[in-house]
Amino acid sequence: MGYIDEKNNLHILGHTLFPGTKTRINFNTAKHFTSGSVEVPVIVERAKKPGPIVLITGGIHGDEINGVEIVRQLISRKINKPKRGTIICIPVINIFGFLQLQREFPDGRDLNRMFPGSKNGALASRFAYQFTQEILPVADYCLDFHTGGASRFNAAQIRIDKNNTENLNLANAFNAPFTIYSKTIAKSYREACAKKGIPVLLFEGGKSLDNNPDIAQIGVDGTIRVLHYLNMLSPNVLLPEETTNTILISTTKWIRAKYSGLLHIKTPIGKQVEKGEHIATITDPYGSFNHKVKAPNKGYIININQAPLVYQGDAIFHITKD
Known part of the structure; x- marks a missing residue:
């Protein structure tokens, strides 16, 4: 030892x-x-x-x-x-x-x-x-x-x-x-x-x-x-x-994809976003589906999923709740 x-x-x-x-x-x-x-x-x-x-x-x-x-x-x-x-x-x-x-x-x-x-x-x-x-x-x-x-x-x-x-x-x-x-x-x-x-x-x-x-x-x-x-x-x-x-952050939560598809990130890492702010879009490959991902609360984005494709339920953002 x-x-x-x-x-x-x-x-x-x-x-x-x-x-x-x-x-x-x-x-x-x-x-x-x-x-x-x-x-x-x-x-x-x-x-x-x-x-x-x-x-x-x-x-x-x-x-x-x-x-x-x-x-x-x-x-x-x-x-x-x-x-x-x-x-x-x-x-x-x-x-x-x-x-x-x-x-x-x-x-x-x-x-x-x-x-x-x-x-x-x-x-x-x-x-x-x-x-x-x-x-x-x-x-x-x-x-x-x-x-x-x-x-x-x-x-x-x-x-x-x-x-x-x-x-x-x-x-x-x-x-x-x-x-x-x-x-x-x-x-x-x-x-x-x-x-x-x-x-x-x-x-x-x-x-x-x-x-x-x-x-x-x-x-x-x-x-x-x-x-x-x-x-x-x-x-x-x-x-x-x-x-x-x-x-200093004491509480965080994960934002998960509600749909599968192509993930288009609209906000930079580390940014403080407002509740309801458009932070990403999920689309299908065929141009017929477009879903806006909105921030559930005011907070800092401390993790972003940079994968081009996501499945429903995948973690796509980590946001602070303070």
Whole structure:
């Protein structure tokens, strides 16, 4: 199990990392069918001065490329080099899914529904168990980057548990366009952090199999602000300018398609719409049917289904109710 000793040495994944060092460790899991190793690179940067350990992760779902890109930029731009404490970056947790451009592990299971895992369970469960035992215990704070699934594009947002002051303080420091009170999903990574008492921010932005530079920039800027809040930010990294404060949301609802057909979006992501406002149109392919989708209440559009075709009952918008 990972830990910090009395000399501020970090013990993780069978390695001892001294203060002021940087290391790349390969987290070995299962092998390919061809017996080749599948390794998850773990990039660790340690300052000489003691301080918090921040664990930054992307790619729990293998098709969520934007989260991978955010963590990659943090490393490439040396934002992960702290002036105190330690920053651990894992750009791609689900290497299996990433290689296949799919959400799940090869066993068909969603890794983000397998925590804390099992030593002798299915592949995804075993991976979650190793991660929970070997890496998570050393973390004081966690930042986890996600995107919307399938064709559903999320406005940049932080999701936190309600009534958790430290998470709210971190979310305010991150200052995403939206901060949403969201229930923790059973057996998720966020739940594993909560059970260990580790403050965690879950970032959502963009959609799967897409790399959106605007979303990536928001994720990078938010991380910089959090590191500044924790007094860990390197003096070589410029603090982004503040524009507006994050909008705190406590209640949301999904708008679902009443008809099947071609979906024509009429409103941009993140916009505040009025009740009854025309936000989309559903048509048939033959020019004989035209249905206007109207906002059921005043609120911000925080998710849009960008699929060109929808079935009756498909979620097409996520709207706030505050």
